Amino acid sequence: MRDLKVLQAFDYANHLLKWFDKNGRVLPWRLNPQDPYKVMVSEFMLQQTTVKTVIPYFINFMEKWPTLEAFSSASEEVLLTIWQGLGYYARAKNLLKAVFMIMKEQNGVIPNCYEKLKNLPGFGPYTAAAVASIAFDEPAAIVDGNVIRVLSRVFGVAKPMPAGKQEIMKIAQDLTPAVRAGDYASAIMDLGATICRSSKPLCNECPWQEGCFAYHQGQVHLFPMRAAKPVRPVCLSTAFWIQNSEGKVWIQKRSQGGMLANLWELPHTGFSVALARQQVASLDSVAKERPRKHIQHVFSHFTLNMAIVEKKACDAMELMDPDNGEWVDPDGYVRRPMASLMKKVFTSMRPPREK
Ligand code: SF4
Incomplete structure (x- = not known):
């Protein structure tokens, strides 16, 4: 793994944000200013699901329930009908439970910080950090599969996943800037999805190439290191x-x-x-x-x-x-x-x- 001096010498956040300003994906839930309700719904849909699959479901969902208040009167049966095909149906039920709780306990206002968000149904650490950063610009580090892949390559994290995740979380938190934290979160997601892909990464178009351990060692294909997978029963x-x-x-x-x-x-x-x-x-x-x-x-x-x-x-x-x-x-x-x-x-x- 690279040492912290390298981390300090290369301004990762700045390089990434400049790249994002030109190359960030245009997505229906990315607005300026951000709408916390749309960010929350999109992050629930994106759990375990690709952006391409989510887009039509998100558009359909927003046509039916354009505001948090409108969604709070939805029935679970209708929600599951709209959600069918996206899979992982517990997400939909938790989203509805979270909205009921926000209406009842927060006067219909989505909490604006990680610590409060993570107590809502269906908000694991990742979703709470994603909503806190993207919707409210809080410097909460997001770590999903894409981020693990990018950071393990850039910093040469040798510990196999999932044990190496703690190390990645520490790096992610150190890198997240105090200013434009929401854009940074969206940017690192885009970098993982479009440039630092799991196969055939586009290193020659990457804003982090200069500071990337795996690239300079010719070992991109080795990261992230993984423990042997258990056989699926x-x-x-x-x-x-x-x-x-x-x-x-x-x-x-x-x-x-x-x-x-x-x-x-x-x-x-x-x-x-x-x-x-x-x-x-x-x-x-x-x-x-x-x-x-x-x-x-x-x-x-x-x-x-x-x-x-x-x-x-x-x-x-x-x-x-x-x-x-x-x-x-x-x-x-x-x-x-x-x-x-x-x-x-x-x-x-x-x-x-x-x-
Ligand atoms: S240089 Fe290549 S391996 Fe390194 S972060 Fe960029 S795309 Fe990923």
Whole structure:
């Protein structure tokens, strides 16, 4: 790792801000002056999701709820419908909870500092720092995957992630300027996304090239150093495509707690990793009914292999929860919020189009 003398000799913040003034991305949530509500919504959407994916969702969201006050009267069901496809639905629910809390406890005004923001639902250290810096110009350091990549290259952080994150956080805090902290936060995000990319970084266009350890050592490809990844477990499940005499399909709402809470889905045998062995047995028993399709879906912490078995309503009463479900057209399911997994199931069950 480079020593602090180098850090002091090269004015990283100044070089980056000059570059940002010419090359910063134009994004629908970047305004002058900043609107804290728009910054907050965009930062929730950007958790685990790319800018390109977020833009249309953000525009749609703002058309529906242009102000914090308007959003505070949204129902969770409608919010999940607008959010569907973005994934990580806990973010949407936490955003709504945070807004309820802001309306109730802060008179509808978003807190303007990191220390208060980090106590709101769904605000981890990163989101609190991003909103504090971008919306309120507080010099709170942001550290996400992009920032880790950039700083580990620039300062040659040899400790593998995630253990090296503490070192990166210290560097990030030292580099964040007292003035234009919000622009600096946006700038380092842009640098990571457009120049210091994970593959094929554009070092010859980089404002930090002169002060970059990995570049001068010819070791850009080695950073960030990573510990070996644990193998992602595989889980098995069976979903039931239950149709009534009109050809409609039964869907039902998940319970309030846990993964994918409150989203709609086909009845299925569950997909907790711990249940995988049991599900093998359950698959054996339904295998006689010949699954019509198999799909695979990758969640953040496991891979799901799902068989889809067709059933007639009269043979599937025990699988249906009559208090929490409804019949939908095989093509008309979009009016209920569903996770990407279930959309994939519906798409796979569509009859092929005639040529
Ligand atoms: S010089 Fe290359 S490796 Fe170093 S920060 Fe810039 S883009 Fe990243």
